[in-house]
Amino acid sequence: MAEMELWFTEQQTPDLGFTCKITRTIYTAKTQYQDLAILETKQFGRMLVLDGAVQTTIADEFCYHELISHVPLFTHPNPKKVAVIGGGDGGVIREILKHDEVEKAYLIEIDREVIEASKKYLPEISCALDDERAEVIITDGIKFVSENKNMFDVIIVDSTDPVGPAVGLFQDSFYKAVFECLKEDGLFVAQTESPFYDQELIKNVFHAVKSIFPITRLYLGFIPTYPSGLWSFTLGSKKYDPLEVDISKIKRIDTKYYNPELHKALFALPTFVQEII
Ligand code: AG3
Structure with a gap:
């Protein structure tokens, strides 16, 4: 008998699925907050799935993790204290610690089990979590930012989709708390979903951030395993504008997606995206 084929599908919209062949289910758990799975896929290597x-995934994580990290970190002239809200797999922490001037990177994750599963099954991504400049705090990101004022140079919101545990990370009150949690010249970035499927969300977030931060920018990147592949990031800044960065001063670090030439180009938007915001 032929070997049985196993396929995993993410239902990206009510009418569209993203399917890949898997060789095995490495781990599954029902955590306090969500359903967690680590799958071994043929096309992308190991994959972390939540709800x-x-x-x-091992193959394309660099696209997302580099984009959400290096754009804000190379926009701030001297990021010393950085916080990641969410991002329990540790990929953003790994990228942040490529910046020598960062003294401390905090991971503020609500679900301890995401960190534990990533440490065990995704070492390529989670490897920096044990670095001495990294500190993991298991708590609700909303609570954390509202309880800490004037603390960070950069905050990176690496959330899941705006359903389940992450809903509050897309609300106006959260962006206000992020503003207060940043130092007087701080800036933040949040992942804000697909400009193809989530136009309403992008518009709402952009205008909410714009009503709080003096500088608000949207940039795009390509992430093969996310809905539509085209992905958006919203940046809010108190002082530094990513479009004013002197790109000749950007240090070369080891990256596969981000580079100084891309830094400003990422903010050039297709017409249909310009029209969203
Ligand atoms: N956080 C953003 C994931 C959004 C994906 N959405 C989806 N597949 N429907 C990624 C966490 C990586 N550190």
Whole structure:
């Protein structure tokens, strides 16, 4: 008898699925907050899935993790204290620690089990979590930012989709708390879903951030395993504008997606995206 084929599908919209062949289910758990799975896929290598949504894969994680990290970190002239809200797999922490001037990177994750599973099954992504400049705090990101004022140079919101545990990370009150949690010249970036499927969300977030931060920018990147592949990031800044960065001063670090030439180009938007915001 022929070997049985196993396929995983993320239902990206009510009418569209993203399917990949898997060789095995490495781990599954029902955590306090969500359903967690680590799958071995043929096309992308190991994959982290939360509540049925692909979070990251070994093959394409660099696209997302580099984009959400290096754009804000190379926009701030001297980021020393950085916080990641969410991002339990540790990919953003790994990228942040490529910046020598960062003294401390905090991971503020609500679900301890995401960190534990990533440490065990996704070492390529989680490897920096044990670095001495990294500190993991298991708590609700909303609570954390509202309880800490004037603390960070950069905050990176690496959330899941705006359903389940992450809903509050897309609300106006959260962006206000992020503003207060940043130092007087701080800036933040949040992942804000697909400009193809989530136009309403992008528009709402952009205008909410714009009503709080003096500088608000949207940039795009390509992430093969996320809905539509085209992905958006919203940046809010108190002082530094990513479009004013002197790209000749950007240090070369080891990256596969981000580079100084891309830094400003990422903010050039297709017409249909310009029209969203
Ligand atoms: N956080 C953003 C994942 C969004 C994916 N959405 C989806 N597949 N429907 C990724 C966490 C990586 N550190």
